[in-house]
Amino acid sequence: MKQEVKSVLEAQNIDKFFYNPVKTQVLKKVTFQINRGEFVSVVGKSGCGKSTLLYILSTMDTDYSGELRLDQEMISGKSHNHLAKIRNEKIGFVFQFHYLLNEFSVLENIMIPGLKLGKYSREELEHRALEKLKIFEMGDHALKKAYQLSGGQKQRVAIARALINDPLLIMGDEPTGNLDKKNSDIVFNKFKELAQEFDQTMLIVTHDPEFADGTDRIIEMEDGRVISGQ
Numbered sequence: 001m002k003q004e005v006k007s008v009l010e011a012q013n014i015d016k017f018f019y020n021p022v023k024t025q026v027l028k029k030v031t032f033q034i035n036r037g038e039f040v041s042v043v044g045k046s047g048c049g050k051s052t053l054l055y056i057l058s059t060m061d062t063d064y065s066g067e068l069r070l071d072q073e074m075i076s077g078k079s080h081n082h083l084a085k086i087r088n089e090k091i092g093f094v095f096q097f098h099y100l101l102n103e104f105s106v107l108e109n110i111m112i113p114g115l116k117l118g119k120y121s122r123e124e125l126e127h128r129a130l131e132k133l134k135i136f137e138m139g140d141h142a143l144k145k146a147y148q149l150s151g152g153q154k155q156r157v158a159i160a161r162a163l164i165n166d167p168l169l170i171m172g173d174e175p176t177g178n179l180d181k182k183n184s185d186i187v188f189n190k191f192k193e194l195a196q197e198f199d200q201t202m203l204i205v206t207h208d209p210e211f212a213d214g215t216d217r218i219i220e221m222e223d224g225r226v227i228s229g230q
């Protein structure tokens, strides 16, 4: 049976200007759609607008024009409180730097976005955190403090943390940017596994051509425009 194509994220004619020091348009009519289960990368030269775009798509920056839909709901123009709620519920984030809290245990770090959302009890969250850790073969490290992990292990924990609320969409900004080749490969393979085994929808900004080649689709940007893959 053919599965229905469902839009997870839709950007339509997104324009963005910065005014300091002079008025500059950094995003120009950016338009694309991401469907459920797609693993998509965003590439382009330094300064072409990737991070600016991700910041808008993740609902953190509301100062843009154009239309943004998440899970088919129009989110442009919504209040900051409403956006924060949607963000906690529907989006998981992975950054170049892991931002784990060093003095907290691995398990506690993973539970944090779940505690913020307030949907699950502490017990449920502990159980969920352990399940997510097992996907990353990190179950044995659950009670260690974050500072006791290697860089690659920390990044795997950061991805497990992004999954705690079963997000509709994972967004990543250079999630392998700070890792050596061996650890980049491990982290990439975990993203691939999430795509293939869990049908996780993901949008990842990357400078790594090998990472991008391994995704289902590459959105290429140049000077604030999407030039292919939309």
Ligand SMILES: Nc1ncnc2c1ncn2[C@@H]1O[C@H](COP(=O)(O)OP(=O)(O)OP(=O)(O)O)[C@@H](O)[C@H]1O
Residues within 6 Å of the ligand: 018, 019, 020, 021, 026, 044, 045, 046, 047, 048, 049, 050, 051, 052, 053
């Ligand atoms: N707060 C800001 N004020 C003014 N200009 C900005 C601001 N943030 C970014 N820019 C400019 O907007 C453009 C796009 O920046 P952005 O960080 O989105 O690029 P990028 O493609 O993510 O680059 P990189 O790959 O180096 O991270 C750049 O020319 C940058 O100098």
